[in-house]
Amino acid sequence: MSHPLDAAFSALADPTRRAILTMLLEDDMAVSDVAEPFDMSLAAISKHLGILSRAGLITQEQRGRVKWCKLEPDALRDASIWMQSFGQFEAVNLDAFERFLASELSDDR
Amino acid sequence: MSHPLDAAFSALADPTRRAILTMLLEDDMAVSDVAEPFDMSLAAISKHLGILSRAGLITQEQRGRVKWCKLEPDALRDASIWMQSFGQFEAVNLDAFERFLASELSDDR
DNA sequence: CGCATATTCAACCATTCGGTTGAGGTACGC
DNA sequence: GCGTACCTCAACCGAATGGTTGAATATGCG
Numbered sequence: 001m002s003h004p005l006d007a008a009f010s011a012l013a014d015p016t017r018r019a020i021l022t023m024l025l026e027d028d029m030a031v032s033d034v035a036e037p038f039d040m041s042l043a044a045i046s047k048h049l050g051i052l053s054r055a056g057l058i059t060q061e062q063r064g065r066v067k068w069c070k071l072e073p074d075a076l077r078d079a080s081i082w083m084q085s086f087g088q089f090e091a092v093n094l095d096a097f098e099r100f101l102a103s104e105l106s107d108d109r
Numbered sequence: 110m111s112h113p114l115d116a117a118f119s120a121l122a123d124p125t126r127r128a129i130l131t132m133l134l135e136d137d138m139a140v141s142d143v144a145e146p147f148d149m150s151l152a153a154i155s156k157h158l159g160i161l162s163r164a165g166l167i168t169q170e171q172r173g174r175v176k177w178c179k180l181e182p183d184a185l186r187d188a189s190i191w192m193q194s195f196g197q198f199e200a201v202n203l204d205a206f207e208r209f210l211a212s213e214l215s216d217d218r
Numbered sequence: 219c220g221c222a223t224a225t226t227c228a229a230c231c232a233t234t235c236g237g238t239t240g241a242g243g244t245a246c247g248c
Numbered sequence: 249g250c251g252t253a254c255c256t257c258a259a260c261c262g263a264a265t266g267g268t269t270g271a272a273t274a275t276g277c278g
Contacts, residue, residue: 010122083185
C-alpha cells in the first residue's frame with residue numbers, strides 16, 4: 001500500500017471507520033469513548049483507529065493515560081481533490097447534498 | 110459490503126483501479142485496451158473492471174465481441190459528497206489541486 | 219503501595235483480495 | 249465453417265482484513 005491515496009481510500013471503505021470519523025467531527029474523543037457505541041471489542045476499535053491514524057485521517061495524542069483522537073482533514077482533502085479531478089459533476093449541488101446526508105443519517109449504526 | 114460507499118471507496122483504494130478510471134476519463138475503452146498498459150493478466154483487469162462496475166464507478170456495454178467501458182461519475186459524486194461533509198477544508202484550492210495533479214501524474218502506478 | 223482504568227499487544231481465526239493459469243463461450247473475418 | 253480475437257469463468261494461491269480473546273503495559277487514585 002504505497003500511495004497515500006491507497007491508505008486514505010481503503011480506510012474510508014469501512015463503515016465503522018466512517019462512523020468514527022463522523023463522531024470525531026463533533027469533537028475530539030478518547031479511545032474508549034469512541035468504542036462505546038459500537039458492538040465490538042475495544043481492541044478492534046483500537047485497530048480501526050490505528051488504520052485511520054496511519055492513513056493520516058486522524059491524529060492521536062496521549063495525555064495522561066487517555067489517548068485523544070482528533071480529526072485530521074488534510075488526507076481527506078487530498079482524497080477529495082483526487083475525486084474532483086473527475087470534475088464531470090458540477091460543484092456540489094446543495095440540494096443533493098442535503099438529501100444525501102438525510103439518507104446517510106437514517107442508516108443503521 | 111452493504112453500503113454503496115463501502116464499494117465505492119474500496120474500489121478507489123486500489124491504484125490499478127484509480128489508474129483505469131483516469132484512463133477512462135480520456136475516452137471510453139474496450140477491455141483489452143484498458144489492459145494493455147498494465148503488467149498484469151487480462152483476467153486480472155477483467156476482475157478490476159467488474160469491481161469498478163459493481164461499485165457503479167463505470168458501466169460496461171457489450172457491442173459485438175468487444176465490451177466498452179465508460180466512466181460513470183454518479184457513484185464518484187456520492188463519495189465526493191460524503192467527503193464534503195467534512196467541510197472543514199475550504200472549497201478546493203486550485204493551486205494545491207494543480208500541485209497535487211502534477212505529483213499524481215509523475216507517479217508510476 | 220495496591221488497585222482500577224485506559225489502551226495496546228500477540229496469537230489466532232475465517233473471509234476477502236489481488237493475482238495467476240487454463241479452459242471455455244461468442245462474435246467476426248476470410 | 250474455421251480459426252482467431254475478445255472476454256469471462258473456475259480453481260487455486262499467498263497475503264491482507266476484520267474480528268476475537270487473554271495477557272501485558274502504563275498511568276492515575278486513595
